[in-house]
């Protein structure tokens with residue numbers, strides 16, 4: 048019976064109900080999209096790292112797993128190559144070019160033997176120094192094809208080929224050229240090792256660590272497992288901010304919506320009181336209405352994330368958004384928390400309302 | 410049935426505080442009502458009739474005096490006990506019907522049963538009440554689709570569905586034309602005669618007052634003629 052009243056109340060003001068639910072939904076989408084994009088981008092990084100075919104990564108002393116701002120001497124690479132079980136060793140230089148993009152300097156021959164070689168969708172390998180290989184996604188989103196010029200690092204580069212995505216980076220130039228251009232001669236950012244048998248990974252890491260003190264050395268498995276939201280402080284904080292905003296939005300939306308509902312239902316609340324409804328009963332009706340709004344909002348919010356994903360894949364193909372069902376209950380919980388907090392004050396106001404005034408009110 | 414009055418009021422006073430001003434709405438009301446009685450209350454506007462009903466029905470606490478309903482003193486009651494009183498002992502009918510606009514007539518009656526907690530038990534009298542109402546086939550309509558007379562009959566059904574000790578009707582025919590007034594008054598008389606429902610009714614209309622067994626007049630917060 049109470050549920051009937053709750054549904055009847057919500058249906059009585061369909062526009063207010065829908066708008067409130069949509070506002071809660073937008074907030075749920077906000078959280079889920081941010082988490083989805085973070086997860087999607089990180090998963091993309093993980094996949095492209097795995098796409099190198101390397102078993103072990105070597106990074107400069109003092110660097111974090113995702114810091115690409117420090118380098119180490121290139122001459123360590125031949126030393127790595129000489130280690131037992133190591134079949135391929137190559138160094139890459141990562142040069143950020145603004146935003147989330149970076150260009151990677153590679154030794155093409157070595158990189159090919161590490162990764163099994165690029166699959167060229169257009170064109171082919173570098174023929175001259177100022178040539179660039181771009182991946183399919185970059186090519187599509189920046190409309191650059193073989194023979195086109197790409198302007199980065201203050202000069203034009205001719206696209207010598209478009210390669211299939213999934214191998215480390217979206218833009219490649221020759222290592223030596225990039226080192227020269229960025230005054231990083233003799234330096235590399237990451238060393239990639241391939242072993243005769245991945246089963247030897249542990250043993251090789253132990254032996255390397257004893258020889259290269261201070262160098263972070265990861266197995267590919269370990270490196271990929273480190274690629275998570277919790278390990279990227281900026282993302283973690285950003286998500287915390289969005290969650291706080293989410294609770295706040297839920298609070299404000301429901302506060303306003305329920306506050307007006309209580310004002311306009313003065314007489315109904317008086318009637319319920321005259322029938323013997325307790326303050327708890329009145330509060331309960333409001334809280335149930337809010338619960339229904341939050342549930343509808345959460346479902347809408349989850350559905351909206353498929354929409355934002357479509358928008359992102361259509362308009363920003365270099366970004367990817369994952370659908371993260373394990374965050375659905377969290378986002379719904381955030382919506383519910385904010386909403387319930389927002390309903391408390393209007394609910395108490397209704398519960399405390401004077402019945403006589405309400406009944407004689409015109 | 411006992412001979413003790415169902416309502417026993419002695420020197421009842423009620424003052425409303427409006428900021429710094431005290432408005433004495435009831436200034437020493439004495440009244441006894443027998444079980445099964447149909448009492449009409451008349452008197453000029455502002456004489457305290459509605460206030461008396463609001464106090465009797467537990468909508469607002471009295472200031473002083475004694476009010477026994479079924480032997481229990483209302484003056485001693487706290488908010489929770491007055492809520493319980495409204496739930497189980499009192500049924501209200503208002504001039505403006507006061508039905509819940511979003512619910513059908515049937516659900517307006519059902520929610521009163523739900524709030525009282527009596528919805529779980531079956532009720533043989535419920536069907537009798539519906540029959541007396543003469544509203545068969547209109548019960549699934551929302552209040553706004555019903556005439557004033559129909560709405561008031563639904564309000565009466567809602568008021569008595571939990572078998573209250575007393576039915577308090579505050580100008581129940583005040584908004585109705587003659588035909589509908591007669592229907593509502595006859596319905597109340599039927600409820601009084603067939604179910605033995607105790608009824609107190611405020612009215613401005615001397616003809617309507619005739620439906621009661623007895624009429625009392627209020628003036629300036631007191632009962633002046635019995």
Ligand SMILES: Nc1ncnc2c1ncn2[C@@H]1O[C@H](COP(=O)(O)OP(=O)(O)O)[C@@H](O)[C@H]1O
Pocket residue numbers: 403404425426427432433434452453454455456457458459460461
């Ligand atoms: N809720 C209230 N707050 C303050 N004064 C009130 C309130 N209700 C009634 N009064 C005052 O109490 C007096 C009696 O009013 P009321 O009981 O409504 O009379 P009646 O129903 O006989 O017209 C009036 O002077 C009225 O202004």
Ligand SMILES: [Mg+2]
Pocket residue numbers: 458459460
């Ligand atoms: Mg009155």
